[in-house]
Amino acid sequence: MKRIAIINQKGGVGKTTSAVNIGAGLCLLKKRVLLIDLDPQAHLTYSVGIKAHELDKTIYHVFRGDSEATQVIIPRLIDVSLPFSAHSRYSGEFFVLPSSLDLSGADLEFGGIAGREFLLKECLASVDGFDFVFIDCPPSLGLLTLNALTTADEIYIPLQTEFLALQGISKLLETVEIVRKRLNNEIKISGIIGTRFDGRKRLNREVVERIREYFGEQFFKTLIRENISLAEAPSFGKTIYEYKPDCYGSEDYFNLSREILEKQEL
Helix, strand or coil: CEEEEECCCCCCCCHHHHHHHHHHHHHHCCCCEEEEECCCCCHHHHHCCCCHHHCCCCHHHHHHCCCCHHHHCEEEEEEEECCCCCCCEEEEEEEEECCCHHHHHHHHHHCCCCCHHHHHHHHHHHCCCCCEEEEECCCCCCHHHHHHHHHCCEEEEEEECCCCCCCCHHHHHHHHHHHHHHCCCCCEEEEEEEECECCCCHHHHHHHHHHHHHHHHHECCCCCECCHHHHHHHHHCCCHHHHCCCCHHHHHHHHHHHHHHHHHHC
């Protein structure tokens, strides 16, 4: 069971979009996938059509010890036709451990608890049977993100292919290194996802080359092209494959899911 945290303390880079559509893509490729929403804004939860504000139990209640993670996980069916693929019809089921606004006080509520860095890891001790677990982190390096880092085996970092893409990344890399030394010596950065790419722009192409020089093979070959449908899909509670299966975003994330699967199977 691969546990992958999707992290970048900068907001708006495509963390949630990547978590949802990579997870759904791998599900369509016949892998069992669990998506964990660790952001108090619950964007991942809403993005797949689950109304977080109506839920009785979320990951917050698992952290408190009021519920087991297995009691809170919600199945999500998906059935789509993808015109760019040889096997046009795909269906499957991925699973969601939802979040809610209750989690917004996590740093204060759980900050004084012994072992607070391992709350998520302990909560997932009873969860098995998945090929991939993706953890969607909040845009900060606080307690919730720290919990993701102590739980995960690998880290994916979405980076916009724009001028300031690498600004602030050094702080994230520094935090990862500290966690590796003190809390989780197994964790590694295994994937950099280039998002909002526009091949017509020279600047975008130059930034991609800079990122590739910096990260080497960690940088995925598949780039996520700029696509308004990716921004629209969450408001309908749909993955990009359901919302607009023939758009760039759908094709790019499906190809990225395939690339991830190929790398994991090497």
